Amino acid sequence: MKLSKYFVPTLKEVPADATVKSHILMLRSGMIRMVSAGIYSFLPLGYKVLRKVSQIVREEMDAIGGQEFHLPAINPKEIWEQTGRVEAFGDILFHIKNRDYVLAPTHEEIITFHAKNVVKSYKDMPQIWYQIQTKFRNEPRPRSGVIRGRQFLMKDAYTLDVSYEALDIAYSLNDKAYRNIFDRCGLDYFVVGASSGAMGGTGSEEFMVKSDAGEDSVAHCGSCGYAANAEVAASKVDAIVREKDGKEIYDIHTPNVRTIDELCEFLKIDETVCAKSRVYINDGKAVLVLMQGNDDVNESKLTKVLGGNVRPGHPEELLKITGADAGSIGPIDFKGRVIADLKLNDRNNLFSGANKNNYHIGGLDLKRDVTKIEYADLRIAQSGDGCTKCDNKLEVFTAIELGHIFKLGTKYSEALGAMYLDEKGEEHPIVMGSYGIGVERIMACYIEQNYDDKGLIWNKALAPFDVHLIALNMKKDAIVSMAEKLFSDLQKEGYEVLFDDRDAAAGFKFNDADLLGMPIQIVVGERKLKENKCEVTVRATGERFDVELSELNSKLKDLIDTLK
């Protein structure tokens, strides 16, 4: 492809609306343009990458016996009502105004609809059906460029099986395919064993990429690979033992001290000797939760411990229940359950609220002063906490969810009546699995992990072109004809070549080449051409070689073989 004729509108300046790296670079490299919030056009160069990603996905899905479908994006609303998902999706589901259709945000319904009509016997299974298509979700807040859009390309696969045992096999096939896909794309990812979500299943895993642009907070152990959503992650913390000399409780006047930070500042103490109080309402009853210092309450852990409905108390409730506002609440004389995080287990000489505004207490001994106290692991895991599976430390960071696989079970087959007959002629619902990958997210995540201050750095698998050929001076016939020759020769060798044949200054072309980030750059300039040489640069490492034109082919082969 000749760059002079290729629509690649690169930008020198960073568009004001983009803040995350992948978004900035996709815009600057002329791969995408925004049309509306969360809605992007892929321009030729960007679409080329997207097709490369899709093809890898397609090959790996085919390799496990997947069959590709092309399904409608507009679905009858009725079928979505039958599974209760019009209500479940709520505002996220796009509705068509002038007919009873919805824009499909996923395709369980349609797949089940087809299965119902044709998969009637145990002999018809297993099946792995997939599609790579645009999905629509009315996201309340699209963000981070292509990472959370209202319209996005998704690979969705669905498996149909006769039993949960068979589903396990299908699930592990898809798991393997996912690992192959992300490996081939060159992504540094990890797998989170997620809680069986609200989708109602028996198992699920999320494939994640560490990124500041991510929306999920994940605790990960680099040593044993344990990974979990920080909301549910288990972690070990070093126990703090009681101090030998226990003090008696004493009141401290603390005017206008509301936060732990302010308390520590006011009393010149460390937050580890503070017991922070949070009041929750559990099925109508007040529960006081004590955390050390500024540890945050993990509400899903708390819910698990308490059972029933759990919500934070409103400010008015707090005052009524404790006699104080948030910031001065404490465990002494609290009427209701008191449950403390394990980090506070049997501690003494703690500081806490006095249940009296503008007062705190010191010398608190949980063992002595709060007799009915209970203990549980309630804190949100933090970087540096110990891994519960091995002896190393957990790291907590944000991550992007690239893919999600889960065992659906029979929720949809039962709702839509997709039944089959077994060997004995008995009828059962089809057992399903569902497996999604955000295709643009693969692209964005790759970029998040592979760029430098000059621009993109593509690997072989995803690069839109293998080679970026630069003719330095298009006014010199010798350069032009040699570059043209290389352009044609390299393509005959099977390389995809982007030829910068524009009549532009050298620096301009170099910078565009670095921005676009093809793995190999070949420069044809007057200086080297005199010696029958050209210059070959490896984008990723910046290594530069002068290569005899006659040896270009073999050198290029060797070089490309060594690249990722």
Added chain:
RNA sequence: CGGGGCGUAGCGUAGUCCGGUUAGCGCGCCUGCUUUGGGAGCAGGAGGUCGCAGGUUCGAAUCCUGCCGCCCCGACCA
């Protein structure tokens, strides 16, 4: 949906507080000449409903009201 920010030429922006020339600058674009190994130089040129609508005023990019759009934080995320 709550909080914050922004909206001026294709892109990046100044001007807005304190109303008053022809709305300025950089990049990009067009023409010509020069230039061609790290985002070229000179000369000339095109391009603006100052987000939209209303209001105040002799006069509005600037003040007021309403709306729309975009970004960020939060909530949300089968």
